[in-house]
Amino acid sequence: MTDLSLMLNVNMLEEKIIEKNIAVICDCPITAAIGIVGGKWKPVIIWILIDGSRRFGELHKTIPGIALKVLSRHLKELEADGIITRKVYAEVPPRVEYALTEKGRSLNDVMQLFADWGRKNIINA
Amino acid sequence: MTDLSLMLNVNMLEEKIIEKNIAVICDCPITAAIGIVGGKWKPVIIWILIDGSRRFGELHKTIPGIALKVLSRHLKELEADGIITRKVYAEVPPRVEYALTEKGRSLNDVMQLFADWGRKNIINA
DNA sequence: CTGTATCCCGGCTGATACTG
DNA sequence: CAGTATCAGCCGGGATACAG
Numbered sequence: 543m544t545d546l547s548l549m550l551n552v553n554m555l556e557e558k559i560i561e562k563n564i565a566v567i568c569d570c571p572i573t574a575a576i577g578i579v580g581g582k583w584k585p586v587i588i589w590i591l592i593d594g595s596r597r598f599g600e601l602h603k604t605i606p607g608i609a610l611k612v613l614s615r616h617l618k619e620l621e622a623d624g625i626i627t628r629k630v631y632a633e634v635p636p637r638v639e640y641a642l643t644e645k646g647r648s649l650n651d652v653m654q655l656f657a658d659w660g661r662k663n664i665i666n667a
Numbered sequence: 668m669t670d671l672s673l674m675l676n677v678n679m680l681e682e683k684i685i686e687k688n689i690a691v692i693c694d695c696p697i698t699a700a701i702g703i704v705g706g707k708w709k710p711v712i713i714w715i716l717i718d719g720s721r722r723f724g725e726l727h728k729t730i731p732g733i734a735l736k737v738l739s740r741h742l743k744e745l746e747a748d749g750i751i752t753r754k755v756y757a758e759v760p761p762r763v764e765y766a767l768t769e770k771g772r773s774l775n776d777v778m779q780l781f782a783d784w785g786r787k788n789i790i791n792a
Numbered sequence: 793c794t795g796t797a798t799c800c801c802g803g804c805t806g807a808t809a810c811t812g
Numbered sequence: 813c814a815g816t817a818t819c820a821g822c823c824g825g826g827a828t829a830c831a832g
Contacts, residue, residue: 570715570782574789575785575788575789578789580707581824582701589695597793599793602794609827610827614794614795614796615824634793638794645788648784652777656700656781657696657697657700659696659700660697663700663773723813723815724813732805734805735816736804736805737805760814761813763814795830795831797828799827799829800828801826803823804823805820808817808819811815811817812815
């Protein structure tokens with residue numbers, strides 16, 4: 543399982559790289575996954591959305607320090623990669639809700655484990 | 668568990684931020700963990716080292732595209748954060764072995780889960 | 793409210809040369 | 813072999829201002 547020989551062959555991955563236009567350099571699933579959720583803020587966005595859908599402004603307030611432009615682009619990319627959905631309500635003032643897709647929710651276990659590791663090894667280090 | 672209320676309080680985290688000089692902006696364990704293993708190449712380095720210790724040159728060859736400078740810095744940072752060890756052999760030619768620490772190996776489960784997710788959702792998407 | 797446009801800057805990359 | 817030094821260029825992120 544931890545054997546490098548289990549890494550996917552380059553050709554298989556290259557198809558997906560071209561197809562999905564993902565920047566993958568190393569032929570391993572870790573790098574591939576990072577291409578999707580590897581942005582500086584994407585894991586945080588997903589982590590927040592696990593708790594339920596959020597509006598654009600809520601996300602901006604919840605994540606201190608993120609630039610509007612970056613938040614906007616990350617949300618677009620996550621939507622394009624099928625991780626989140628974007629629902630626009632034709633109201634005044636406008637309202638936009640972001641939520642995880644099934645694929646996005648499948649990241650739940652990873653995120654929980656990752657968060658657990660963070661608590662144990664950083665906070666209580 | 669997915670409740671934001673479970674996020675750690677800011678003060679607790681700030682101590683560690685100052686102490687460890689980690690760039691953490693959002694007060695959640697996810698962001699904290701990203702401060703450690705969130706570099707563009709760090710997860711890949713860890714993923715490779717799970718398979719066993721590697722020399723500097725091996726890492727460089729195994730990760731196509733990474734700049735020597737960046738690999739060098741990432742290794743230093745991972746060592747400083749207690750994720751990997753650096754053992755120098757006084758030989759000619761010199762040899763340097765990088766390996767995971769106990770703390771680094773504790774990332775195994777996360778990495779495996781992350782890799783599994785990558786295989787399922789990107790390769791077979 | 794929900795973004796986009798703009799400018800700026802630091803970081804990553806890439807190549808090469810050089811040290812121990 | 814295992815890095816560091818240097819210079820170059822590009823890309824992404826950050827802050828502010830503005831638009832629908």
